[in-house]
Amino acid sequence: MRPATAVEMPLHGPSSPVLHAPSAASPPSWTAGDPVARWLAACRCVGGRWSVRLELRGGPRVRDDLDLARAEQDRLLALWARRDQIGHFERLGLAPTGDGAAIRRAWLETCRHLHPDRYYGKRLGAFAAILAELFDRARASAEFLADPRRRARYLAELEVDGRDEVDTGAR
Known part of the structure; x- marks a missing residue:
């Protein structure tokens, strides 16, 4: 073949x-x-x-021959499927806030779950690309929210749109 x-x-x-x-x-x-x-x-x-x-x-599909637990695969697939619909705060698993320290803590927690070094040497299959994309998007969100002026404008947009609720299981 x-x-x-x-x-x-x-x-x-x-x-x-x-x-x-x-x-x-x-x-x-x-x-x-x-x-x-x-x-x-x-x-x-x-x-x-x-x-x-x-x-x-x-x-990608859930597979038993990978070095990821099935629950972890399901969680990553669910997050990856929603990757274009979730906002900056949701990507970090955080409720909208103006607190820079809370954003930093949420970013570090997200890194703990998505950073490529966590999965070094493991068989990931298609999940390697999913993890890379999710990590890049979370990094971009953290950088965006780290700027107080952009964060304030974004919070104002969320308030106008009425999108105050967040799925904290996004990580």
């Missing part, structure tokens, strides 16, 4: 489709069934690094 990233035609060398294209200025035409086209469609750039989008690979 060939790997999913195998390319039917070499991209470099004398038989390269780029070298034998009708016009050197026009790129080769990829068909929908072409492995390269499928691979490129599944990739995205996050923070300057390219990665395969998990949604396009069928999404």
